Amino acid sequence: MLIVNYGTPGGGFRHFSGLLPVNPGAGDAQVRASVKLMHVAAANAAAIFRGDIILFADSTHGVQGGGDIIPNIGAPSASPVIGNGGGSLLGNTSMAPNAARWAPGDTTGLIAGVCVGFGPPSLYMAKNGFQFIPANTEAWVWVETDPDVEMYATVPTVPGTAFNLLLGGGADVKANAGNASTSFGVSGLSIDPATFANTATLPLRLLTSGEMIGNDPTQPGFVAKVCFNKTRHFRGSGAFVAD
Numbered sequence: 540m541l542i543v544n545y546g547t548p549g550g551g552f553r554h555f556s557g558l559l560p561v562n563p564g565a566g567d568a569q570v571r572a573s574v575k576l577m578h579v580a581a582a583n584a585a586a587i588f589r590g591d592i593i594l595f596a597d598s599t600h601g602v603q604g605g606g607d608i609i610p611n612i613g614a615p616s617a618s619p620v621i622g623n624g625g626g627s628l629l630g631n632t633s634m635a636p637n638a639a640r641w642a643p644g645d646t647t648g649l650i651a652g653v654c655v656g657f658g659p660p661s662l663y664m665a666k667n668g669f670q671f672i673p674a675n676t677e678a679w680v681w682v683e684t685d686p687d688v689e690m691y692a693t694v695p696t697v698p699g700t701a702f703n704l705l706l707g708g709g710a711d712v713k714a715n716a717g718n719a720s721t722s723f724g725v726s727g728l729s730i731d732p733a734t735f736a737n738t739a740t741l742p743l744r745l746l747t748s749g750e751m752i753g754n755d756p757t758q759p760g761f762v763a764k765v766c767f768n769k770t771r772h773f774r775g776s777g778a779f780v781a782d
Contacts, residue, residue, distance in 0.1 A: 555693055555718040557590015557726025558653045564687035564766050573685040574655060577638035578606030581677040585640045587654060588671045588719050590692075590726030592641030592712065592742060593682045594648040595773060597780040601639025605782060607631050609659045609679060636782040638680055643712050643731065646740040649780045650772045652684040657724070670724030686774040691749055691762050698732035702748060702756035702763075709741030709768060710734055730763050742771050 563573075579587060580602035587593070594600050641648060657664075657672060657680055664678060672678040692712070698705060711734035718727030734741065746764040748756045755761055769775025 555695070555715050555725075555727040555729050556691075557588060557728040558592065558690040558692050558765070559590060560653060560655065560683050560685075560688045560690050561764070562689050563685055564689045573652075573683060573688075575651075575682050575684050576608065576635050577651065577680050577682050578608075578635040579672055579676070579678045579680055580604065580606065580637050581675065583639070583672070583676065583678075584674055585642075586671055586674045586716075586719070587638075587640050587678075587680060588726035588728075589654050589656060589724050590728055591654045592728070593651045593654050593680065594639045594641055594645075595651050595780055595782045596637035596639040597649070597782055600645070600648045602637055603782060605633040605636045606677070606679075607634050609661060635679065638682065641712070641742065643714055645742075648771075649777045650742060650767055652682040652686075652767075652772075653688070653690060654680055654726070655683045656681040671719070671721055684774060686767055686769050686772045689746060689764055689766050691764055692728070692730045694730045694732055694756075694759075694761050694763050696732055696759055697757060697761075698735055700735070702745075702761075705735050706745050706747065708735055708737050708745050709739075710743045710745055710763075710765065711741050712743070730765065739768075739770055742768055744768050 582602045596602055638651065657678060659679060661678060711731050712728050713731045715727035715729055743765040746766055748754050749762045749764045751762060771777050
């Protein structure tokens with residue numbers, strides 16, 4: 540249990556942190572094979588942090604296709620931000636599907652899950668000590684793909700309607716790029732209360748305000764517990780895409 544935002548002087552609250560998985564929602568064991576490796580293409584336009592929602596890339600989201608895992612890559616690319624060089628040359632270019640970062644307001648992207656880590660690191664990322672995936676950098680990302688996973692996220696402003704009357708409804712996120720931490724690789728994503736609605740295309744469903752002492756939903760910066768909207772998730776009833 541944590542004291543979160545209750546009685547915080549000046550009305551401040553904990554840092555933005557993106558979506559933080561806390562437990563599987565289907566009653567399954569904690570240890571399960573739901574974390575999958577995905578490839579981020581070199582032409583990826585948006586930086587990716589832990590806690591970001593991850594999509595399968597397709598013809599309109601990111602760069603369509605797939606990439607090999609990094610130990611299999613061959614000679615170094617002419618670009619310093621691509622690959623690591625010196626792999627085994629197995630060259631299975633469809634081993635890991637391409638990933639893209641969710642953009643607020645997206646009503647069509649197929650959700651793969653939430654970013655929980657990075658790796659194996661490329662030589663470029665290792666040399667520069669990156670704790671996140673910069674834009675225009677080839678990399679690999681670990682994605683929690685459990686469609687039932689329950690997650691915490693910060694709500695920076697109080698909704699106009701009492702939060703307890705909104706449970707079971709949908710929500711979108713704010714990107715808050717300026718609040719992402721490049722030092723620690725933590726997302727600036729937060730829940731956007733202006734999007735609370737019973738709308739089928741929203742990416743998240745509101746569950747509770749969490750089980751944390753001092754988590755006051757009437758004050759800015761409270762923490763909501765959410766899960767994915769399974770009609771948008773690839774393990775739910777989300778539509779097929781050609782990645």
